[in-house]
Amino acid sequence: MSDLDTVLHHPTRLTVLSFLSGCIEAEFSAVRDYCEVSDSMLSKTATALEAAGYIKVKKGYVGKRPRTWLAATRSGRDALEAYLSGLQQLAADARAAGAASADTD
Known part of the structure; x- marks a missing residue:
């Protein structure tokens, strides 16, 4: 389990990156709504993923309204x-170990 990426071990970060891997980019509100989290929680999650280099955050305007878009990076997808x-692999190894243990009982 020590080989697993601790950044992605958090369920919200994993969900956000998974969602973003299915699109080119998504508006903040679409990601928030899909993940069923607050603006604050998504903001913190986005900051952590951006710091890891897994997503890019782009800010801009639609008309006069500010908007934020999130996009997975190549590094994030990888x-x-x-x-x-x-x-x-962890699940397969655990199943194999469980089966081997059951055979010796």
Whole structure:
């Protein structure tokens, strides 16, 4: 388990990056609504993912209204794939160990 990315080990960070991996970019409110978190929680999550280099945050305007868009980076997409692969390997190893243990009982 020590090989798993601790940045992505948090469920909200994992959900945000997973959502963003399915699109080019998404408006802050769309990500917030999908993840069912508050603005504050998504802001903190985005800050952590941006600091890790996993997402880019872009601010701008639609008309006179400020908007924020989030996008997964190549590094973020790669980290997500590695994390999911690591989880699958962890589960496979645990199943194999459980089966081996049951055979010796």
